Amino acid sequence: MATYHIETYGCTSNRGESREIERRLRDGGHRPADGPTEADVAILNTCTVVEKTERNMLRRAEELADGTADLIVTGCMALAQGEQFREAGLDARVLHWEDVPTAVLNGECPTPAADTEPILDGEVGILPIARGCMSNCSYCITKFATGRIDSPPVAENVEKARALVHAGASEIRITGQDTGVYGWDTGDRKLPELLDRVCDIDGEFRVRVGMANPGGVHGIREELAETFARNEELYNFIHLPVQSGSDDVLSDMRRQHRVDEFLDIVETFDERLGHWTLSTDFIVGFPTETDHDHAQSMALLREVRPEKVNVTRFSKRPGTDAADMKGLGGTVKKERSKEMSAAKREIVGAAYESMVGERHEVLVVEEGTGDSVKCRDGAYRQIIVQQASERGVEPGDFLEVEVSGQNTMYAFGDPV
Known part of the structure; x- marks a missing residue:
């Protein structure tokens, strides 16, 4: 951390x-x-x-x-x-x-502190459901701080979620180093059960599931996709950090998935959900990444066309195995990052442009800059409503908007 x-x-x-x-x-x-x-x-x-x-x-x-x-x-x-x-x-x-x-x-897992309690930040309730992960990535320093997965019981996390809703949370963000392996330490894969029970809490709210590594999600992909499909409280959004489109690089990173398993998950969610948002991460310039490996990452990005993409240049973290590898030059990493970031902007911009003219139900999550508010639609895409105070729109509201424009990374909407 x-x-x-x-x-x-x-x-x-x-x-x-x-x-x-x-x-x-x-x-x-x-x-x-x-x-x-x-x-x-x-x-x-x-x-x-x-x-x-x-x-x-x-x-x-x-x-x-x-x-x-x-x-x-x-x-x-x-x-x-x-x-x-x-x-x-x-x-x-x-x-x-x-x-x-x-x-x-740095491409690592998020790291809630050992004593982290649920946090209410305006309309957003942050709920860490577990600490630690089941991975041993060669570039990640987080594992030294967190260790293996330690999952509190489902009932305990449900009560924490209920407390956030009763405190006024309109959006619950479920977080952890790797939400997909929640419950593995107790011999059971419990994320779908936890999501079902959180969505059963009385109240009007939405739930966003935080980062879940493909290696953990692959074995529960069908059950998890069905959980999303039957619970309207869940944003149709999942963050699956693939990190590379090359199986050779994934092996050197010691990731617990391969590219075809990542694609299996994407295909399963495509089949179950009408529209959903895929968020993923790529690390460019890993020490063993060749030009061909990078080309495979670019091809994967263009194939799955995720609507949210995080691009990170590899940097060495002390004490990790990858830190001992001979690194690539800064110019190589910069150029690969520049190429991937340009493709990301084109893909994400096209996704938001396709929304113009559509109507979406949104939750107003927080205030934006000036007299604006930030909203999320059912797939967790960001829609900005301007002149919010004049229109009587404020955080916590559910409303229908018509998308009137876009700015690459988000859309603009007018209340209907």
Whole structure:
């Protein structure tokens, strides 16, 4: 589990982006540090409105780089003038804000702390259902902190979910290092049972299932897909991190699945659900990844066309087996990441563009930037409603919207 420190400069939009970064880090089990010197990673969200501001950003980046194990620079100056940070000789990663959480997670499992209790964050109730995993990935440092899966009883997690609903949660986010192996330590695969029982709780709410590795889901794919199909409370959304389209690389990563098993899961959900969102992750530039391996990953991405994709450049984590491998050059990783990220934007943008003109029932989950709110439809796709206060729309509302436009990573909707 990483600790983070985030600093934000500039406009309301930057503050909104930092809030989203922080939310995704918390969903992954990461926690804020008391200050930059106590953090595993510092995140500087920059502004570039005037020359003086640029000088201040560079100076602050230098200060953070001197006192922090890892520095990530994002925001307006990072995107418009990222070369200035490199020319200053800073040991920092310059990233788009959407890529920051994925970079911090580094392709690893999320890591709720041992004493993590359910958290209510506005309309969102965060429910960690277990700690640990059944994997032994060669690149992952998380396993040293969490160990093997430790699953509380189903009844205990159901009571925690009920408490979140009674406290006002409209959305429950079920999290864990690997939700798909919940119950394996007790000799049973219990995720479908848990989801059924959570959905039976009295109240009007939605449930999002967090990351589930393909190796754990493959054996329960049919039962799990049926669980999604019969419970309207469940978002038709599943996060299955494939990490590579090459079986050779997956073997070197010590992932517990192969590409055909990942495709089996996708096919099963395609058969059971009218529309659903596949979220997946790719690590590019793993030390043993060849040009052919990367081409296989690109082919897999274009074949399954996931509507949410996290692309991470491989980075070595101390104490892991992959850290001892001879790495690829930074230029190779950068170019492969650039190619995959471009394909991701095309695929995701096309998915949101196809929604224009459709009507969807949505849950308003949280406030957005300015006078807007963020909503989720039944497949967990993000739809933004603007002029929310004028329209009397606020978090917790269920409403029907007509999709009026899109902006690559989300859609815009008007209340019907």
